[in-house]
Amino acid sequence: MTTILVLNGPNLGRLGAREPEVYGSETLADIGARIEASVPDGIHIDLRQTEDESELIGWLYEAVDRGTPVVLNPAAFTHYSYGLRDAAALLKQAGVPLIEVHLSNPHAREAFRHTSVISAVASGVIAGFGADSYLLAVEQIVRLIGASDARA
Ligand code: DQA
Numbered sequence: 258m259t260t261i262l263v264l265n266g267p268n269l270g271r272l273g274a275r276e277p278e279v280y281g282s283e284t285l286a287d288i289g290a291r292i293e294a295s296v297p298d299g300i301h302i303d304l305r306q307t308e309d310e311s312e313l314i315g316w317l318y319e320a321v322d323r324g325t326p327v328v329l330n331p332a333a334f335t336h337y338s339y340g341l342r343d344a345a346a347l348l349k350q351a352g353v354p355l356i357e358v359h360l361s362n363p364h365a366r367e368a369f370r371h372t373s374v375i376s377a378v379a380s381g382v383i384a385g386f387g388a389d390s391y392l393l394a395v396e397q398i399v400r401l402i403g404a405s406d407a408r409a
Pocket of ligand 1: 267268269330331332333334335358359360361362363370
């Protein structure tokens with residue numbers, strides 16, 4: 258069984274009720290269920306959410322130590338958390354994939370959302386497709402894992 262961590266930053270626990278015109282009407286649990294339904298057998302989705310920067314950093318350490326690939330929606334931390342960025346850089350250094358996702362397209366929104374301090378150390382970024390951003394990211398992680406298995 259291969260685990261993919263799907264990590265979520267602040268206020269994403271309020272999806273469904275939070276600005277549905279921007280983020281859609283699905284809850285994070287709904288999105289988790291859709292991801293689980295989409296993955297091949299043998300892939301386990303571990304979905305987590307926190308308001309706490311240090312908890313999120315701890316989860317990235319866990320991913321580094323276990324070699325677990327990550328789909329990360331850093332939410333507002335995207336735009337200013339150098340601590341989170343430095344933790345994400347550890348995944349890059351370890352060769353563990355991390356895909357940054359956003360439900361909305363931050364570049365089409367307020368200026369403060371145009372900067373991501375995470376993107377430069379992410380394997381890639383998927384944004385603007387609502388909950389499908391997560392599904393696309395998980396699909397790509399599965400592809401990347403398959404590719405690295407094939408090389409092994
Ligand atoms: C978000 C975009 C961020 O700017 C915002 O702070 C969020 C959600 C997104 O998924 O579109 O909380 O990461």
